[in-house]
Structure formats: structure tokens, C-alpha cells
Amino acid sequence: xxxxxxxxxxxxxxxxxxxxxxxxxxxxxxxxxxxxxxxxxxxxxxxxxxxxxxxxxxxxxxxxxxxxxxxxxxxxxxxxxxxxxxxxxxxxxxxxxxxxxxxxxxxxxxxxxxxxxxxxxxxxxxxxxxxxxxxxxxxxxxxxxxxxxxxxxxxxxxxxxxxxxxxxxxxxxxxxxxxxxxxxxxxxxxxxxxxxxxxxxxxxxxxxxxxxxxxxxxxxxxxxxxxxxxxxxxxxxxxxxxxxxxxxxxxxxxxxxxxxxxxxxxxxxxxxxxxxxxxxxxxxxxxxxxxxxxxxxxxxxxx
Numbered sequence: 001x002x003x004x005x006x007x008x009x010x011x012x013x014x015x016x017x018x019x020x021x022x023x024x025x026x027x028x029x030x031x032x033x034x035x036x037x038x039x040x041x042x043x044x045x046x047x048x049x050x051x052x053x054x055x056x057x058x059x060x061x062x063x064x065x066x067x068x069x070x071x072x073x074x075x076x077x078x079x080x081x082x083x084x085x086x087x088x089x090x091x092x093x094x095x096x097x098x099x100x101x102x103x104x105x106x107x108x109x110x111x112x113x114x115x116x117x118x119x120x121x122x123x124x125x126x127x128x129x130x131x132x133x134x135x136x137x138x139x140x141x142x143x144x145x146x147x148x149x150x151x152x153x154x155x156x157x158x159x160x161x162x163x164x165x166x167x168x169x170x171x172x173x174x175x176x177x178x179x180x181x182x183x184x185x186x187x188x189x190x191x192x193x194x195x196x197x198x199x200x201x202x203x204x205x206x207x208x209x210x211x212x213x214x215x216x217x218x219x220x221x222x223x224x225x226x227x228x229x230x231x232x233x234x235x236x237x238x239x240x241x242x243x244x245x246x247x248x249x250x251x252x253x254x255x256x257x258x259x260x261x262x263x264x265x266x267x268x269x270x271x272x273x274x275x276x277x278x279x280x281x282x283x284x285x286x287x288x289x290x291x292x293x294x295x296x297x298x299x300x301x302x303x
Contacts, residue, residue, distance in 0.1 A: 069125055069126070077122045079121065079145060080115065081126060081147040082112055082126070083126040084127055087129075088130060090132055092155070095269075100154065101130065104154055104155055110286040113286070114287065114290045120294060121293065121297065135251045148258075149293065149296065152252070153264060154261060155264050155276060156168065156267065164266050165269040167233070167243065167262065167264055173246035218256060233288045
């Protein structure tokens, strides 16, 4: 078969074998209609294909699918949720041969044991092993358990400035108390990102709740607890010169649970790191924090 198309007198003429077929040119109206229909057909094809191909959702396996920890004591006692920062693939800060996720888990366990021994409150840990939780999950645990107090434990890093030392106490604020506090919040909040994707992004409904930081009582209670930590730790724990700080930290955003983040020291400082990793340092931390928690709930009962 031979195909020899050519144009003659405005008509398209094709030769198929011994037969000649004359095809008249497409009208302008038909061409315009074709230009409109072809894109619509392509879109329809994409829609059909999308229904058959499952689209991966980043973060589906991470956000708000955590099991609640057990709480053994009677429900009449106040509940404290202790959050050991970082974990799993997120080691947090590193320095002096230590990793933040390991140090803060040791501190959290020591405080839990001390509080359970005293028997005045109920206690739950957001994590009791080396697992990764996004900030939304940590907050969700506290809210679903109807916690009365939330304490997130961390250890800071000063990079090459190994001489920087001391603990800090953070409360939530839309505006950071300093440039250093803003940088710290940015670094901590970024731990929710996996391969550049924020797997801890809040839903619109939760975001609307959080924008309403008119829960002044919750903020006042958080500030009160932070002041008690500072008072009870006087002479027992070395503080950074700027001990009280505030920033827009995701892990403190439960609108109905008083929340404080405690930076236990600088893991990049040899003395701080050794103290935080030692049994003596953990016991001292637990004693101080337990006193602050006792004082906090005693004041809440009075008021």
C-alpha cells in the first residue's frame, strides 16, 4: 500500500493503492471545537486515572495514631504527662558523646519514678522507649488523657560554644522573648519535618482553636508552674542567665492543658552533659521537679 498525501486546490487528496480519496479541509468552527474538547478529554482521563492510583499521604503513619499510655492510679488524683523530647530517627542535639533523646528519656523516667513513689499524682509518659512522635501526637496524648499538667523535657545545644551552660524554662507565646528563643523554637518545631514535608501539620479546626490563645487561664497556669520550677531549683540546678523564655513552640500548644518546656542544660557543655547523664543528676532533677509539681497542685487547690 502506498500513501501519498498532497494538497490540491484547497482539498486534501490521498492515494491508497489505486484509489484516490478527496478530503475537504476542517472548518474553523470544527477546529475551535476540537481545541476545546481535547483538553477536557485529557482532564477526564486524568481524573479517572487518579481514582485508580492510590496517592501517598506524607505523615499518615505519623500523625495522631499513637496509643495512649497507661495510667494506673485512681482518677481522683491530678494527672501529669511527661514528654521526653525527640526519639526514634530524631536524636535531637548531640555533644560530648551524648544524644539528647537518650538523656531526656532518662530524666523523664526518673521524674516518673519519683512522682509514683510519692503517690500524690498520676503520671504518664508520651514515650517510654526510643520512638518518634511528632509534636501534634505529644499534645494529643495530653489532651486525650485530660491531663492537668504537661512537661516537655529537652537538652539544648550551643554548637561550637562549649562554654555555654545552664537550664532554661519555656512557656508558649506567639512572639518569642528573644532572638535565641525564636531560633530555638524554629529548630524544635522543624523536627516534625521528614524529607522536607511537615508531617505534623495541624488541621484547620485545630489551627482555629490555637489561634484563640485567649485561654488566659491556661497561660497563667503555665507561667505559674514555670515560676515554681525556677524557685524550687534555686541552688540545686544551674540556670542560664536568661532562664525564663517564651516562644511559639508546637509542643506547648494544647489550649486547655498548662504546659512548660524545660531545657535541662546544654548537651554541648561537658559539665552539663555529664550531670544530666549521671544517676545523681537525674535524681536531683527529679527531686526539684517533683517539689515544683507538688507546689503547683497545692496552689491550684487553694485557688
